[in-house]
Amino acid sequence: MMRAMGRWRVLANAGFAALVLALGAFGLFQVANRRWQVQPTFHVRAQFPTVSGVEAGHRVRYQGVDAGVVESVVPPGKPGEPVELVLRVDERLHHLVRADTTARIIAEGMIGARVVDLKPGEADASPVAEGGLIRSEPPVDLADLIHQAGASLREIDRTAKAAQEGLEQVAAIAGQVRGGKGSLGRLIHDDSVYDNLVALTKRGDKTVAAMEDNLMALKQTWPLSRYFDARAYLERDHVLYHPGSQRICRTLRAEELFESGRALLTPTGKTRLDEVARWFKKTSQTRSEVVIAAFTDPEVDADMAEALTQEQAEAVSKYLVDHHGINSAGWFKKRKVAAVGFGGHSPRLAEDGSEPLPSRRVDIILFTPQI
Structure with missing residues (x-):
């Protein structure tokens, strides 16, 4: 009886070990398959001027289809x-x-991980040879896009302000003409001329208002909306103004957290956080x-x-x-966490206390509603 039980236990252990090995082999196969190491490739x-954070193991897509992986990144000689x-x-x-296929570096889901996307070439082109070099498109750097968009929007702002000032001057001239002041006022007594000037001023006001509306719409259009919203560009100071909340702040010097002039946290900075x-x-x-x-x-330069x-x-x-999960506010609840870069801009909100704050710093502010 005991001898029979021993055989069954041995068989059960052997079966369990075989199951574990099978699961392990299956897992290894899945990992290898995921990295395109077991199928024919x-x-x-x-070649790119910059690879924008792409690393070995990142995915390769062909018209959105999972097509392979980045095997290696060869730095410039x-x-x-x-x-x-x-x-x-x-x-x-x-x-x-094909030989005229083009490689592009894009963000998966527009804000997700970087992938290499293969753009099809002409149908009559020959297939690319093993290890062949295909064309590439320089990656679109969001920072460059934002820099250009920011410069354009600031120029529109200046144009709108100049137009508004010009229209105010036109209105002032029209008022003087109506009152018979100045050389033009003395020469012109026809009310129709004055009415035309007033109508011109009103049309100009409407044009400036439409320009401002278009500017606002542009700031709220993807992908610019994410940039301007993230930086509170429209009303940036308001992100620090919560009149119905208690404000508690911890201030850290930038040199305590980052490498000089960069956004990379140092080991000391992680300890402080x-x-x-x-x-x-x-x-x-x-x-x-x-x-x-x-x-x-x-x-520092504003941009x-x-x-x-x-x-x-x-x-x-x-x-x-x-x-540390600071965005967690309990079971299935998320706390709002906003990250805003103010550049060299000084908020209009008065700081608590009289001690001046360092210009290069990070404020971690906790707002708790009191109403």
């Missing part, structure tokens, strides 16, 4: 030379990847909201300062959310 190369990506692509798609997270968990309440505001020297401080604020927000 071929290689193509593409000399300054100014392009970066080369070696792509491992499904052999079944070899006949679709760990301390802030402990303070936050003791202080915060369920209904509270968090604003992470980054500032720098006002002497560069806004881009730097926005990335610094987002880096602090991401670390506190990913490592």
Whole structure:
């Protein structure tokens, strides 16, 4: 009886071990399949002036279809030379990847991870050879796009203000003409001329108003809306003004958190944020909201300062959310966390206390409604 039980136990253990090995093999196969290491593949190369954060293992798409992975990233041999990506692509798609296929680096889901997208070429072109070099398009850098859009919008703002000032002058002249003042007023006594000037002024006012409406709509149109909304560009100071809430703030110097002139957290900076997270968990309440505001020297170029401080604020927000869950307000509840880069701009809101704050800093502000 005991001998029979021993055999059954041995058989059960052997079966369990076989099951574990089978599951392990299946998992390894899935991982290998995910990295395109077990199916037939071929290689193509593409060169870019910058790869915008693409790394080995990132996905390759062909017209949105999962087609392979980035096998390796080859850095430039000399300054100014392009970066080369070696792509491992499904052999079944070899006949679709032609010699004139174009590689593009795009964000998956527009704000997600970077992927390499293969844009089809002409149907009569020959398939690319193994390890062949295909064309590429320089990646669109959102920072450059925002910089250009910001310059254009500021120019529109200046044009609208100049037009408004000109119309005010026209209105003043029209008033003098109506009162018979000045040389023109003495020469013109026809009310129709005055009426025409007034009508011109009104049409100008409507034009300026329409221009301002179009400017506002442009600021709220994707992808610019995300940029301007994230930076509170429209009413940036208001993000720091919560009149019905208690305001508690922790201020950290930028040099405590980041490498000089960058948005990369240092080990010391992560330690300081760990301390802030402990303070936050003791202080915060369920209904509270968090604003992470980054500032720098006002002497820095305005566009560069806004881009730097926005990335610094987002880096602090991401670390506190990913490592300490400051956006969690309980079961199935999320706390609002806003990251805003103010550049060298000084908010109109008066700071608590008389001690001056460092110009290069990050404020972690907790707003708790009191009503």
